[in-house]
Amino acid sequence: MKQKFTKKNKVKIDETVLTTLLKTFAYSTIGITVGIVVILFSESSHFFAEISLSEFLGSTKWTPLLEPRHFGVIPLVYGTVLVAGGALVIAVPLGVLIAVYLSEYASVRSRKIFKPILELLAGIPSVVFGFFAITTITPILRYLDPEIQIFNALSAAIVLAVMVLPLIASISDDAIRAVPKSMRDSGYALGATKSEVVLSIVIPAALSGIISSCILAFSRAIGETMAVTLAAGATPQLTLSMKESIQTITAYIVQVSMGDTPHGTIEYQSLFAVGVVLFLIIVAVNMSAQLVVKRFQRKYV
Amino acid sequence: MNTSNLVLIRKNQTDISDVVRAAYDELTIGKKNNLKRRKLFNTLFRCLCALAVVLAVSVLVVLLSSVFIDGWQWLDWQFLTDFPSRHVEKSGIKSGIFGSVMIIVITMITAIPIGVGSAIYIQELMRESWLKSFVKTNISNLSGIPSIIYGILGLAVFVRILGFDRSILAGALALSLVILPIIIIATSEALAAIPNSIRNAALALGATKWQMVRDHILPNAWAEILTGVILATSRAFGETAPLLIVGALSYAAFVPEGIFDYFTTLPIQIFNWTGRPQAEFHQLAAAGIIVLMAILLVTNSLAIFLRNQFKRKII
Amino acid sequence: MLISDVEQLNEKMSYGLTNHSVLQADQVSVHYGDNQVLKDVSISLRERSVYALIGPSGCGKSTLLRCFNRMNDFVETFRFDGKISFFGHNIYDPDIDPEVIRKSIGMVFQKPNPFPASIYKNIMWAPKINGMDQDWDELVETSLKQVGLWDEVSDRLNRSGLELSGGQQQRLCIARTIAMNPKVILMDEPCASLDPISTAKIEELIEQLKEKYTILIVTHSMQQARRTSDFSAFMYQGEIIEHGITKDIFESPRERLTQEYVNGKIG
Numbered sequence: 001m002k003q004k005f006t007k008k009n010k011v012k013i014d015e016t017v018l019t020t021l022l023k024t025f026a027y028s029t030i031g032i033t034v035g036i037v038v039i040l041f042s043e044s045s046h047f048f049a050e051i052s053l054s055e056f057l058g059s060t061k062w063t064p065l066l067e068p069r070h071f072g073v074i075p076l077v078y079g080t081v082l083v084a085g086g087a088l089v090i091a092v093p094l095g096v097l098i099a100v101y102l103s104e105y106a107s108v109r110s111r112k113i114f115k116p117i118l119e120l121l122a123g124i125p126s127v128v129f130g131f132f133a134i135t136t137i138t139p140i141l142r143y144l145d146p147e148i149q150i151f152n153a154l155s156a157a158i159v160l161a162v163m164v165l166p167l168i169a170s171i172s173d174d175a176i177r178a179v180p181k182s183m184r185d186s187g188y189a190l191g192a193t194k195s196e197v198v199l200s201i202v203i204p205a206a207l208s209g210i211i212s213s214c215i216l217a218f219s220r221a222i223g224e225t226m227a228v229t230l231a232a233g234a235t236p237q238l239t240l241s242m243k244e245s246i247q248t249i250t251a252y253i254v255q256v257s258m259g260d261t262p263h264g265t266i267e268y269q270s271l272f273a274v275g276v277v278l279f280l281i282i283v284a285v286n287m288s289a290q291l292v293v294k295r296f297q298r299k300y301v
Numbered sequence: 302m303n304t305s306n307l308v309l310i311r312k313n314q315t316d317i318s319d320v321v322r323a324a325y326d327e328l329t330i331g332k333k334n335n336l337k338r339r340k341l342f343n344t345l346f347r348c349l350c351a352l353a354v355v356l357a358v359s360v361l362v363v364l365l366s367s368v369f370i371d372g373w374q375w376l377d378w379q380f381l382t383d384f385p386s387r388h389v390e391k392s393g394i395k396s397g398i399f400g401s402v403m404i405i406v407i408t409m410i411t412a413i414p415i416g417v418g419s420a421i422y423i424q425e426l427m428r429e430s431w432l433k434s435f436v437k438t439n440i441s442n443l444s445g446i447p448s449i450i451y452g453i454l455g456l457a458v459f460v461r462i463l464g465f466d467r468s469i470l471a472g473a474l475a476l477s478l479v480i481l482p483i484i485i486i487a488t489s490e491a492l493a494a495i496p497n498s499i500r501n502a503a504l505a506l507g508a509t510k511w512q513m514v515r516d517h518i519l520p521n522a523w524a525e526i527l528t529g530v531i532l533a534t535s536r537a538f539g540e541t542a543p544l545l546i547v548g549a550l551s552y553a554a555f556v557p558e559g560i561f562d563y564f565t566t567l568p569i570q571i572f573n574w575t576g577r578p579q580a581e582f583h584q585l586a587a588a589g590i591i592v593l594m595a596i597l598l599v600t601n602s603l604a605i606f607l608r609n610q611f612k613r614k615i616i
Numbered sequence: 617m618l619i620s621d622v623e624q625l626n627e628k629m630s631y632g633l634t635n636h637s638v639l640q641a642d643q644v645s646v647h648y649g650d651n652q653v654l655k656d657v658s659i660s661l662r663e664r665s666v667y668a669l670i671g672p673s674g675c676g677k678s679t680l681l682r683c684f685n686r687m688n689d690f691v692e693t694f695r696f697d698g699k700i701s702f703f704g705h706n707i708y709d710p711d712i713d714p715e716v717i718r719k720s721i722g723m724v725f726q727k728p729n730p731f732p733a734s735i736y737k738n739i740m741w742a743p744k745i746n747g748m749d750q751d752w753d754e755l756v757e758t759s760l761k762q763v764g765l766w767d768e769v770s771d772r773l774n775r776s777g778l779e780l781s782g783g784q785q786q787r788l789c790i791a792r793t794i795a796m797n798p799k800v801i802l803m804d805e806p807c808a809s810l811d812p813i814s815t816a817k818i819e820e821l822i823e824q825l826k827e828k829y830t831i832l833i834v835t836h837s838m839q840q841a842r843r844t845s846d847f848s849a850f851m852y853q854g855e856i857i858e859h860g861i862t863k864d865i866f867e868s869p870r871e872r873l874t875q876e877y878v879n880g881k882i883g
């Protein structure tokens with residue numbers, strides 16, 4: 001009997017060591033979040049020691065690498081939102097239509113073909129999409145309208161739309177398929193056509209999922225780096241025309257990193273300052289997605 | 302029931318013949334309602350949906366074929382075994398491939414144990430509490446943060462504070478931050494798919510939580526965990542932004558010899574070539590993309606194969 | 617049963633025999649893939665009566681019910697042979713749109729399935745898409761009054777239909793169906809997911825509705841069939857074994873199988 005107890009104790013000790021290790025791993029994920037916040041804010045504090053917050057948020061010029069220097073973040077934010085918003089304008093209708101096709105119209109067999117194609121599209125690295133924008137989309141756009149510059153916001157928006165399309169389509173597809181069959185039946189039993197059932201019953205019932213897929217796609221588009229850096233160029237400006245080059249926050253970060261800027265310079269520090277802005281935008285957008293899910297779920301269930 | 306009710310029924314009968322006629326009319330002539338227009342709309346809507354799918358598929362086809370047409374002529378042994386060069390015809394991706402492989406190996410060594418271990422702890426060992434839901438929420442938030450932010454974090458922490466400089470180690474650690482949330486989420490889902498009945502059975506036989514995990518949960522979940530890990534790794538393989546921020550070289554004509562060496566990777570070489578104005582370099586980029594996509598295709602097919610092979614044998 | 621009730625039934629029967637049936641199935645066979653679910657089923661429904669389909673689960677009751685408004689069309693492997701006439705017109709005729717059929721032959725489902733929208737929209741949506749032009753407020757009010765729901769919900773017509781209780785939801789679904797002014801209402805075990813009090817209310821409602829509509833109800837409960845229906849059909853393994861006046865089916869069945877079923881020996 002005593003022997004058994006000791007054996008059990010040994011198991012217990014081994015287990016305690018292991019559990020402690022796993023526990024450390026699990027809690028280290030909180031450390032990452034803390035690390036991001038601490039690093040971004042402490043490093044950018046050096047930046048804000050030299051550049052006033054009012055200049056940063058108020059000025060409409062961003063020329064950190066050229067004299068006279070200006071550090072107004074608005075053009076970068078504007079460029080970011082412009083291409084991400086443009087991408088949504090293209091991708092949301094397409095993505096929802098694809099989701100409707102996959103969940104409502106496609107046969108089991110064609111679903112088996114199209115779903116992996118979407119997954120394939122989602123698995124292509126961002127730098128490949130950048131290549132696609134430069135070598136295919138931009139030439140086509142310039143053929144259609146010669147006024148379009150080599151680097152332009154439109155090409156970036158289109159390629160971003162292609163990139164977030166699988167995300168919107170697959171989350172919306174899940175949301176649509178989660179609508180119970182009984183709800184569709186009730187529509188058909190009242191003599192509605194398929195399109196009427198889809199548009200006035202299924203899509204409203206799946207709306208929380210569809211909207212949150214769009215918000216997540218927006219967040220993904222804002223944080224996307226390589227494709228927009230290649231396609232949209234590096235001209236931070238407030239322009240309404242998508243034919244011209246702009247610069248996004250992410251593209252600026254890449255530009256500074258590639259320029260081999262020495263530690264301690266204002267350019268190096270500006271990287272963290274715009275990083276804070278990007279981080280705050282992303283957090284705000286992601287939180288709004290969660291809010292939408294919560295609010296709509298309460299309404300429908 | 303009295304006679305007046307019977308009279309009422311008789312009276313109703315005369316109405317019925319009108320009803321019969323009206324219903325019959327509606328079925329036969331009955332296009333007086335708007336059905337024709339609605340049917341047309343129905344058909345158009347269906348076509349619209351199909352059109353969207355066709356558009357998405359054709360974009361993919363155009364993308365793949367343009368890459369292939371541009372790149373296949375450069376794809377030979379010499380392309381794989383040469384260093385990059387100013388001269389297009391002498392350029393290759395040797396340094397990129399070595400850099401990518403070394404980065405990925407270190408990324409896997411760090412991210413997989415921490416990721417899988419965290420998921421096991423959170424999903425199986427942790428008691429339900431506000432802390433657990435906080436940790437879970439935190440991880441799902443981390444997965445929504447763009448990779449470039451992890452690049453910035455890596456630049457500050459690994460390159461400057463820990464003094465790893467712009468090395469393979471710094472790049473790999475930044476990359477493991479990117480895929481850590483992905484691995485944790487995939488592993489958690491694999492674990493959550495194991496039915497509770499198995500847990501109850503093991504615990505009721507006197508097993509400790511860890512014995513339950515080791516002997517019953519992991520043997521049933523490993524294939525799905527592995528699938529998630531492979532998909533995360535291939536995501537890391539194509540990742541470019543965080544490595545650029547951490548300071549990967551866009552031009553490197555050497556093979557890194559240790560984890561503290563400077564490095565470049567295949568996606569960064571592709572980025573560099575794509576960014577140049579000359580068409581020949583675009584073709585080199587396309588050839589690099591073919592290699593990159595071939596590697597990703599192999600790893601992803603492996604993941605899909607595993608998923609199908611071992612899919613839910615127990616449930 | 618009172619003598620006058622019998623008289624009333626006789627009236628109805630004679631009416632049915634001398635006029636068109638509302639709905640009539642002729643030699644209906646249904647396959648799902650290679651699996652035959654209905655074998656040469658024939659049944660005729662007369663105006664303003666309640667018909668019950670009874671039988672053990674899997675006997676094809678629901679399939680037959682769904683054949684009457686072509687809800688089976690959505691099953692990919694569904695194959696239909698035979699003929700179903702609605703006022704003498706074949707509803708499986710290629711010229712006929714299923715939407716028109718479903719408009720005239722309404723359906724109530726096993727689980728209450730209101731749309732995730734307001735009570736008001738639940739009722740006026742279908743008439744609206746069908747291009748009916750009328751006073752929606754009035755339509756909503758009369759429909760809800762017919763199912764006895766008006767007093768319970770008149771102050772919250774803009775609240776979601778999903779906020780109602782199960783029994784109220786089911787009555788809302790019935791109100792939604794009669795707002796289309798159908799000729800026939802098909803009910804697929806409408807009380808299966810309801811508590812006894814709600815069930816009693818629905819049964820009461822069926823009693824009232826047959827003044828205006830023909831009702832075909834699939835039910836699992838023999839008591840319910842006895843309480844609510846004028847005529848019953850007993851189905852077993854895809855065939856109608858026996859049909860007739862409900863009282864006869866339950867008290868003096870001709871077939872041995874029916875007898876065993878109503879006495880609880882099979883099913």
